[in-house]
Amino acid sequence: MLPGCGALLPRQVGIESRLAALPRDGLALQGPVTIRWNDHLVPWVEAGSDTDLAFTLGLVHGHLRGVQVALLRLVAQGRLAEVAGPLATDIDHALRILGFGRAAPEVVRRWPEETRAFVTAFVAGLNHATLHGPRPPEAGLLGLGREPYTPEDVVAIGRLAGTDINWLGYFSLLAERGKPGFARLWVRTREAGAGLAPANSGQAALGALLTGLSRSGSNAVAVAPGRSASGAAMLASDPHLGLSLPNLWLLVGMRSPSYHLVGMMVPGLPIIGLGRSPDIAWGGTNLRAASSDLFDVSAQPLTEAEVRIRQRLWFAATRRVRLSPQGPVVTDAAVVPSRPGEPIALRWAGHEPADEITALLRAARARDGEAFRASFANFAVSPQNMLWVDRAGRIGRLTAALLPDRAGFPATDPVLDAADPAATSPWRRLRDGGALPHLEDPPEGILASANENPASWVKAPPPIGYFFSDGDRVARLRALLQARPRLTAADLAALQRDTVAPKAAALAEGLLARLDALPGGAPEPALLAPLRGWDGDYAADSRAALVFELLLARLAPALQPEGGSGRGPETGWNFLTTFLLRDLDALPPARCEAVLRAAVAGAAPDAARYRDWGEVHRLRVAHWLVNLPLLGRAFVLADFPVGGSRETPMKTGHGMVTGPHEVSFGSMARQISDMADLDANWFTLFGGQDGWLGSAAFADQVPLWREGRSIRLPLRPETVAAEYPRVTVLRP
Structure with missing residues (x-):
């Protein structure tokens, strides 16, 4: 109880x-x-051996x-109920079925020395540190x-x-299969290139957990020397994850x-995800590839275990976990909807014995772009667009x-038939990074990535995925990069804080025209006046x-088909930009007029x-324990x-807006490197280094993040010695 009180105060x-x-x-x-x-508790480690560094x-x-x-x-082991109690049991069951550690023994066995x-x-x-260090106050509150x-x-x-961020879209679609209108919904989902919102509260909780912890978003840009004011290549990257504290990144030098x-x-991971060495700098964005498939395994043998x-x-509670030759039966989880008696299995690249740790350790030692690309030959999840610049x-x-x-990809149903060899055989022939698209030294001297469809930068890519960003962010990034003949690090820093969504302007213009x-x-000309020329x-x-957002929140639900679930075009930016105006125009004129006037x-x-967007669009600085019932505040x-929105470069995600809401996902870290100078590397976290x-x-970098400053x-x-003055010497 006393440590718990220590966490509260x-x-x-x-x-x-x-x-x-x-x-x-x-x-x-x-040694x-x-x-x-x-001063921000960023460590710079100098070790005489690699194992001492590790x-x-x-x-x-x-x-x-x-x-x-x-x-x-x-979370990875499906043991949240050990700290959260019965409220987390169904989530734990789903996590046990997903089996994040299923391939771990074989991965470890195959590691190079x-x-x-x-x-x-x-x-x-x-x-x-775990066994001999001081006990953090929240450990007592959670019973760790x-x-x-x-x-x-x-x-x-x-x-x-x-x-795989596609899971949430898949699981939501499972709730709609068999219902009238599913064929239309699937076609619209494929065309929009985005999944649906969670189908139930348990799925929403699972989705919030997984999207907050996985690299599901991000921006990254690379600038060639001919477009750089310094005369050397530059790189900027800002990952998008959950905006809670502590941050899901830790800054280090080594x-x-x-x-x-x-x-x-x-x-908890021994690798640099985004960084810079004397020879190369790199960042990345989630590819949003379909590294999973769903299979109907009704006719397949299943093995069963009780967890x-x-x-x-x-x-303690007991639950059933079933495995098929195509993977775990995810519809056994209460939070995953399904038709009665239909077992649906998940085949995921993350259950293969690939090796992301070796890939990233080798990437950190790469001396040029070719060696960097070769490092990812056995990298599986999460699929990434990796951008790099070299010396x-x-x-x-x-x-x-x-x-x-x-x-x-299937044209009518996301669930494949496990009895069909044409559906299962692709999993016996896996493509790795060496067989997937890559690009070096484009003539325009810039590269930008923002979870976009690979078809936007490579001709006729192999089938990679369904659900991508709609291209708004990457278009804005490219426009900002092309606006200046010579770019500086300050330009890249401004780009990371940009809050413009070009498709929002186009959509507002279309609404005004109608x-x-x-x-x-x-109607209401004073209300609509700010939108003119926005x-x-x-x-x-x-x-x-x-x-604009208040209008969208009234319009989108009104365009749902009769008997629809209410989870169609209003649920995501891709749906809004693809269908909103089209659906309005498809209505009978009287109905269209009524919908617009009512909105x-x-x-x-x-x-x-x-008064303005910031009055309703709020960013809360909070420890993740804010999710605890009663004590969270x-x-x-x-x-x-x-500022910002769903698809602005400075992403601050949200749903439909009718009033004040809290941003929980978005741009939560920043990186900029200029290869002209070994010391020209700047980073910022939303939060701080220390989780204590x-x-x-704990939160000392929040002002830096808000003001666009960095570390x-x-x-x-010699620079490290001057700017990192506190010294700790560890001895055997």
């Missing part, structure tokens, strides 16, 4: 106290290791983010014990971060015999994925963005209550207006 802890608490006795090191720290990184992860790593493992040694040392450091980690746990956490780089690491789910403050001035992008060698065409002209900028002080009349009183640190409640470094992570030793 955390004691303020300074940087020096947090450094003094780092475990230093009994360390399994071969001394120096860690330099800056051990120290694990120690730092455990010290700064110990509870976060423990919770990532609980260099990977095995590095991960083993990392796990040893993580365990040292001191449980050691294994290499298999690391693989499972990595596969959790590689979740040097050992094989590694010299700075960048972002996922807590025991421990529930905090209650008795020689080359820029490129590659497809990092492991996908079935499909001839195409309203103006009504008998007597558009450029689609979702700045926090924009009145037009507010009015304006309904939006007017809402618009009168609020104790973990809110701040709440402020924010009450720490001075420099240099590579030159």
Whole structure:
């Protein structure tokens, strides 16, 4: 109880106290290791061996983010009910079925010796901090014990971060199969290129969990020397994930015999996901590839096991988990809808013994773009568009994925027949990064990626996926890059904070044209006035963005077909930009007029209550414990207006808007590197480095994030010594 109270009323802890608490006795090191720290508690590790570097990184992860790593493992293992009680049991059952760690034993068995040694040392450091470090206050609130980690746990956490974002669209579609209008819905879903909203509350909870923890969004751009003011290549990347604290990234710098780089690491994983070495810088975006297929396994043999789910403050529960030759039967989970008696299995590339850790360790050691691309030969999940720039001035992008060698996608139903060899045979021929699209040195000297359809940058790509960003973000990024003949790092920083959605402007213009065409002209001219000439900028002080979103929220539901589920065009930006105007025009004239007038009349009183977009579009600074019932409000640190929207470069995701709402997903970290200077690397997190409640470094980067400032992570030793003045020496 006392540690729980400590989480609710955390004691303020300074940087020096947090450094003094780092475990230093009994360390399994071969030699001394120096860690330099800056004022934001960013570590820069200098080690005499690669394994000492790995051990120290694990120690730092455990010290700064110990509870976060423990919770990532609980999610990956389907053990949330151990801290959340019976409310999480159905989610745990779904997670057990998905089996993030299913391939881990075989992955570990196949590791090359260099990977095995590095991960083993990392796990040893993580365990040292876990077993011997101070107990974070929230560990007591959650009832977390001191449980050691294994290499298999690391693989499972990595596969959790590689979740296929298509699952949520698939599962929602399962709820509609067999209903009148499904054929039309499937055609519209394919055309829009986006999935549907969750079908039930349990699925929504699972979706929020997986999208908040997996790399489901992001922007990245690369600039060739001929377009760079510095005369060298530049790269910028900003991943999109859950906007809760602690951040799902950790900033680090490191040097050992094989590694010299700075960048972002996922807590609990021994790899740099986005970073810079003296030779190469890289970032990436989620490819949104279909690395999974659904199969009807009614005619296949199934093996069955019973799993025991421990529930905090209650008795253990048992659930059934069934496996087919095509994968686990996901419709056994209560949160996954299905037709009675129809077992649907999930075939996922994340259940294959691929090796993302080795791929990223090799990428960190690459000396040029060719070596970087070759590193991803056995990378599976989550599928990524990786953008890179190197010291020689080359820029490129590659497809990092492991996908079935499909001839195409089903035209009428997302569920395949497991008895059909044509449906199952592509999984016996998997394409890796070497057989998937890549591009180097485009003539225009720029590259941009924002989860777009690969058909936008490569001719006739192989079948890759269904659900992509609608292209608004990537079009805006390209326009901003092309607007200047020579780009600076400051230009890239401004690009990351841009809040313009070009398709919003086009959609608003289309709505105004239809309203103006009504008998007597558009109703409520004062309400609609801000939309005239609006450029689609979702700045926090924009009145037009507010009015536009209020109109959408009234229009979209009114366009649902009779008897529809209410989860069609109104649920996502792709649906809105693809169908909203088309559906309006398809209505009989009298009905179209009634819908438009009702939307304006309904939006007017809402618009009168609020001044601008930022008054309703709110970004909450809160620990993830804010989701706890009753106690959650104790973990809110701040709440402020924010710009951006679903598909602006500075993404701040939301749904339909009728009033104040909280942004929970979007641009939560930033990276910029200029290859002209070893020290020209800037990073920012939404939040801070330290996961310890009450720490001075828990949320100290939020002002930087809001103001567009950043932290420099240099590579030159003399700069590191000057800007990272606090020194910790670890000894064997």
